[in-house]
Amino acid sequence: MGLIDRRKKKKQTFSAVQTACTERRSVHPFTEFNGYIPLKTAQHGLYAAMREAIPIVDAAILKTVRLVGDFTVECQSLQAQRQLADFLKNVQVGGCSRGIVPFLSSYLEQMLTYGTAAGEIVLSADGRSIGALYNADLDNIALRAEQNPLEATVYCRDETGRCIPAPYQALLCVTPLNPRPGALTGTSVLSGLPFVSGILLKILHTIGLNWERVGNVRFAVTYKPSGDVSERAFTKERAQQIADQWGKAMRNTGQISDFISVGDVNIRVIGADNQVLDSEVPVRQILEQIVAKLSIPPFLLGLSWSSTERMSSQQADILTSELEYYRNLLNPVICKICSLWLRLHGFEETFEVCWNNINLQDEVELANARLLRAQAEKTEQETQEGMKNETGTNYQERGAGA
Known part of the structure; x- marks a missing residue:
């Protein structure tokens, strides 16, 4: 029993960001x-x-x-x-x-x-x-x-x-x-x-x-805990509550839902800052x-x-x-x-x-x-006729001069 009591439990760690694998699309x-x-x-x-x-x-x-x-x-x-x-x-x-x-x-x-x-x-x-x-x-x-x-x-x-x-x-x-x-x-x-x-x-x-x-639209909800020790102790629980309430608000199809939170919570649209190519x-x-x-x-x-x-x-x-x-x-x-x-x-x-x-x-x-x-x-046609008339007149003048 002493050996068991002396064992230290491993500290559980949680990643700040998690991604989900989606189906590969053509x-x-x-x-x-x-x-x-x-x-x-x-x-x-x-x-x-x-x-x-x-x-x-x-x-x-x-x-x-x-x-x-x-x-x-x-x-x-x-x-x-x-x-x-x-x-x-x-x-x-x-x-x-x-x-x-x-x-x-x-x-x-x-x-x-x-x-x-x-x-x-x-x-x-x-x-x-x-x-x-x-x-x-x-x-x-x-x-x-x-x-x-x-x-x-x-x-x-x-x-x-x-x-x-x-x-x-x-x-x-x-x-x-x-x-x-x-x-x-x-x-x-x-x-x-x-x-x-x-x-x-x-x-x-x-x-x-x-x-x-x-x-x-896809949203990125970011929760930043303050420097308070009590708030930092329950960071995981508060993040889970925010995720649950945000998901509930998004799932209410056809109904208007308000999302109310305390603390430093930032909500942004994923990809809103990206520039769309022309x-x-x-x-x-x-x-x-x-x-x-x-x-x-x-x-x-x-x-x-x-x-x-x-x-x-x-x-x-x-x-x-x-x-x-x-x-x-x-x-x-x-x-x-x-x-x-x-x-x-x-x-x-x-x-x-x-x-x-x-x-x-x-x-x-x-x-x-x-x-x-x-x-x-x-x-x-008029030009050709004019040239013919002019040529005939010149011949007549030459004949009269001779």
Whole structure:
């Protein structure tokens, strides 16, 4: 018992500040950007997540598809043209759509997003006409070059998961966008943007967290005991009472609670003294690179970067050339569908795909340009006539003098 009484009890110590471990949160909900490695492989999931995460990217692709415009097919025979126009207007596309316009819109959207578009011409049950058009999912097919690198074979998976050549290769339509040399698949317009898009998402996610903390404020309650011996003896108990009453006041949802304390108690908002970084400049720099890659004028996407919110002639010319390029990529698909329909219905004649004119210029500027051009031509014509009259007069004077 003497030994036990002589033992000294260890003095319990309490830390002034305690932290709690919280769940580790991802930078943003789009985890595809975190594991991105710039390889030449297809990044279908990444590009789809990019359109979902950044509305400007999705809006630019959709506006490009809409700006491509509509077309008509002109045939030598009026009867063939009328029947072909009715087919293009009412052909079934997928399970819910009708008309070749939804098919081409989805086809072009797939080509811009993933770099490659694939579609199928589905014949009717009797094989005498085209029954439907179908936009294929790129995740279910693969392109391979067997012995001839100039001929691409489309492969699909069977019930067992093996890749086999798809039947009726002549009824399949595949269009790559800007393929690399020796590659069968194309390059997406979104290639080169995952890095800057990931930075943009981090900035936007951080802004959201800052606003979340502003709406859900965290407080730091600091109690400083005075030099009184009695007060210092009960520092732990008083700190625990302050913590309990403060937590009770914060938990009274929908009720107004007062927090009353004695002594030196300091209440401050956590992070109130920190300076929030300005995000306008870096966000604009990133958006400029995204807009430059997508070739859409900024004001069409709701971005106000200049005092004159209209399309300049240079921007209109660049966008027009982009749309003409996409039209040229769609022409072989349209010709393949139309030529097959004409042959199946006994029409052996040529046809022409006529696209609507692309007019992105300001009508006032076009009118002023025509006026200035007409005035310049008139002035030039008057100058030439004046020079001719002056030359004729000089010849007459020389003849009279001789």
